[in-house]
Amino acid sequence: SWVMGDFVQQEIARIRHLVGDRAQVIGAVSGGVDSTVAAKLMKEAIGDRFHAVLVDNGLMRLNECAQVKATLSEHLGINLTVVDAADLFLGRLAGVLEPEKKRKIIGSTFIDLFEKEAERIEKEAENTPNAGKVEWFLQGTLYPDVIESLSFKGPSATIKTHHNVGGLPERMMNGQGLRLLEPLRLLFKDEVREIGRSLNIHRDLIMRHPFPGPGIGIRILGEVTAERVEIARKADHIYISAIREAGIYDQMSQAYAGVDTNKAVGVMGDTRVYGYIIILRAVTTSDFMSAEAFEFPWALLQKIARTIVNSVDGVSRVTYDLTSKPPGTIELE
Ligand code: XMP
Structure with a gap:
């Protein structure tokens, strides 16, 4: 205008x-x-x-x-x-x-x-x-x-x-x-x-979602290591690509895949594995001062979780963060 x-x-x-x-x-x-x-x-x-x-x-x-x-x-x-x-x-x-x-x-x-x-x-x-x-x-x-x-x-x-x-x-x-x-x-x-x-x-x-200056560094809980950055990167790429393919990227204000502090046990085939926990986050907001968790189509979210566990080595679980801001924040740290 x-x-x-x-x-x-x-x-x-x-x-x-x-x-x-x-x-x-x-x-x-x-x-x-x-x-x-x-x-x-x-x-x-x-x-x-x-x-x-x-x-x-x-x-x-x-x-x-x-x-x-x-x-x-x-x-x-x-x-x-x-x-x-x-x-x-x-x-x-x-x-x-x-x-x-x-x-x-x-x-x-x-x-x-x-x-x-x-x-x-x-x-x-x-x-x-x-x-x-x-x-x-x-x-x-x-x-x-x-x-x-x-x-x-x-x-x-x-x-x-x-x-x-x-x-x-x-x-x-x-x-x-x-x-x-x-x-x-x-x-x-x-x-x-x-x-x-x-x-x-x-x-x-x-229309790109905001990305913070400290980047993946504040989306990895605990220590930032090359290995954990790599895991976050791969999971995030799968997550965001799926969101774009589903045509819902513009419906959310920000989305990313982060990595939890600890590992969790899972089963892959017949073996128990001890792997990283991915935290998926997606929010809607008008001003980034307060935000709501995005209401994902359930089937899509499950499909994304499956794809991440199956294709990112070293990941055993995927979670979705439901917290609003406040009390949560948009980033993990
Ligand atoms: P939070 O996590 O505080 O994020 O709810 C609100 C918005 O600010 C972004 N953000 C940052 N941007 N440097 C930046 O450039 C930072 O240190 C930083 N911390 C949070 C966040 O991505 C969200 O859009």
């Missing part, structure tokens, strides 16, 4: 004014609608002085990195670097069980890598027409992320540290390092989608 068209023009003007003629901007992209729309706005505003970075943290879904790369760089023409850091993240997460600790590690590792990338970009731009300091850090933060982080952050407790809001190191928040640029911070998801449409971003990307 014209209201969103206005937003795009005003935001592009605001970004140009803030950033000026020389400074460069670095931004995290994940392949989700928020970071893609934010990146596209930056590209429109300042062209190649915007540098998108996709960090492969080893916690993304099956084939996701390659797909994101194709969409952003080939289809949308955004200046993109992929940083392969799977080993670094998994190394730092080894032996860590506590959810908040996991989030903090993932968040601070992201920031470390971005600061390094910012230095590399500055060096590379020296003596080119684009020469200029990297002064800004783009984030696709939405309004609900902002209020959820602020309202829960009393002096005593933080319910969850959204790594793209509350989990940033002090040096980034107090104006000493990179400054935060958040063009979407006053918008809700449906508004971002509308803007995405007006920017000609592909429908599949616009």
Whole structure:
């Protein structure tokens, strides 16, 4: 609509004014609608002085990195670097069980890598027409992320540290390092989608369920290991493919397969096996602040459970999470 068209023009003007003629901007992209729309706005505003970075943290879904790369760089023409850091993240997460600790590690590792990338970009731009300091850090933060982080952050407790809001190191928040640029911070998801449409971003990307920055890391209860990430990835791929095939992807707001802390016994043929427990989650929500479990067609859910146990080695059980938010949350951690 014209209201969103206005937003795009005003935001592009605001970004140009803030950033000026020389400074460069670095931004995290994940392949989700928020970071893609934010990146596209930056590209429109300042062209190649915007540098998108996709960090492969080893916690993304099956084939996701390659797909994101194709969409952003080939289809949308955004200046993109992929940083392969799977080993670094998994190394730092080894032996860590506590959810908040996991989030903090993932968040601070992201920031470390971005600061390094910012230095590399500055060096590379020296003596080119684009020469200029990297002064800004783009984030696709939405309004609900902002209020959820602020309202829960009393002096005593933080319910969850959204790594793209509350989990940033002090040096980034107090104006000493990179400054935060958040063009979407006053918008809700449906508004971002509308803007995405007006920017000609592909429908599949616009309708994609949200995927959290810490990725599969907060969908695996307990320790994040390469083996458990692999199990979660395979199960999630089966689950989401079945949902798409059934034509019900757009009826739910978010869906994923997670992995439980412990193992459970099952029988395969004549033998007892001790295997992982998959937790399937699917919710409907209008604002992600509260949510209901999606009412699955029973036969489909059973078929998905069977397929996962039969085709993902090391899995003995599949469960479906019925919890609303509140008291549950959408992610497992
Ligand atoms: P919860 O689990 O808090 O999730 O009910 C609400 C929405 O926020 C997403 N989420 C995150 N997104 N970094 C993100 O970028 C995070 O740390 C994070 N934690 C939760 C979640 O996927 C859901 O859409």
